[in-house]
Structures are given as C-alpha cells and as structure tokens.
Amino acid sequence: xxxxxxxxxxxxxxxxxxxxxxxxxxxxxxxxxxxxxxxxxxxxxxxxxxxxxxxxxxxxxxxxxxxxxxxxxxxxxxxxxxxxxxxxxxxxxxxxxxxxxxxxxxxxxxxxxxxxx
Numbered sequence: 773x774x775x776x777x778x779x780x781x782x783x784x785x786x787x788x789x790x791x792x793x794x795x796x797x798x799x800x801x802x803x804x805x806x807x808x809x810x811x812x813x814x815x816x817x818x819x820x821x822x823x824x825x826x827x828x829x830x831x832x833x834x835x836x837x838x839x840x841x842x843x844x845x846x847x848x849x850x851x852x853x854x855x856x857x858x859x860x861x862x863x864x865x866x867x868x869x870x871x872x873x874x875x876x877x878x879x880x881x882x883x884x885x886x887x888x889x
Contacts, residue, residue: 773798776867784866787878804860810853820874824852834861
C-alpha cells in the first residue's frame with residue numbers, strides 16, 4: 773500500500789499510527805515533497821469511483837486562497853487534476869492506495885472495513 777501524508781498533519785499522524793499498530797505494511801510518501809502526478813491522481817480517481825472533489829483538501833488554506841469552492845464546479849476534470857498535481861497541500865490527506873481501493877482522509881471505521889477484508 774502507498775500512504776501519502778503531510779507529517780505535521782494530526783489526522784495523518786493518527787492514520788499512520790493506526791496502520792503501524794495494526795501491522796499493515798506500507799510505503800510512506802510525503803505529499804508535499806513528492807506531490808502526486810496528474811497521471812497518479814487520474815488513476816486513483818478512476819480506481820476509487822469517488823467524485824473528484826473528494827481528492828481536494830477543502831478545509832485547507834490553499835483551497836480557500838484560490839477560491840476553489842466557486843471555481844471547482846466549473847473546471848473540467850483535466851483542469852482540476854492539473855491543479856491538484858501542482859501542490860500537495862491541495863490534496864486531501866492522508867491518502868491510502870491499495871491494489872483495489874483508494875481511501876481519502878482518515879475515518880477509522882471506514883479504513884477498518886476496507887483493510888480487514
């Protein structure tokens with residue numbers, strides 16, 4: 773599994789602790805220093821079946837600065853993926869990517885359901 777995190781993010785810290793305590797093996801990646809590419813994001817979006825907005829950190833400062841609440845609905849998927857790939861702080865975190873799943877954000881019950889399969 774690939775775990776994308778911003779190490780200073782308390783939610784990411786909780787998610788990482790959960791993975792370690794439950795014995796899951798994962799590759800750790802700093803989402804800002806090694807931002808997801810447009811191609812990765814497109815693959816994950818397709819695999820997840822989620823709405824593209826679920827990949828945006830809607831509570832982040834950068835999201836508000838860029839006024840994405842108003843701009844995102846009029847953007848094409850391609851434009852939105854291009855934007856997401858420019859800055860890891862725009863991406864919802866943590867992200868956990870498995871062979872057949874994608875999880876955005878950390879909700880322990882949801883992670884448990886998906887990971888215990």
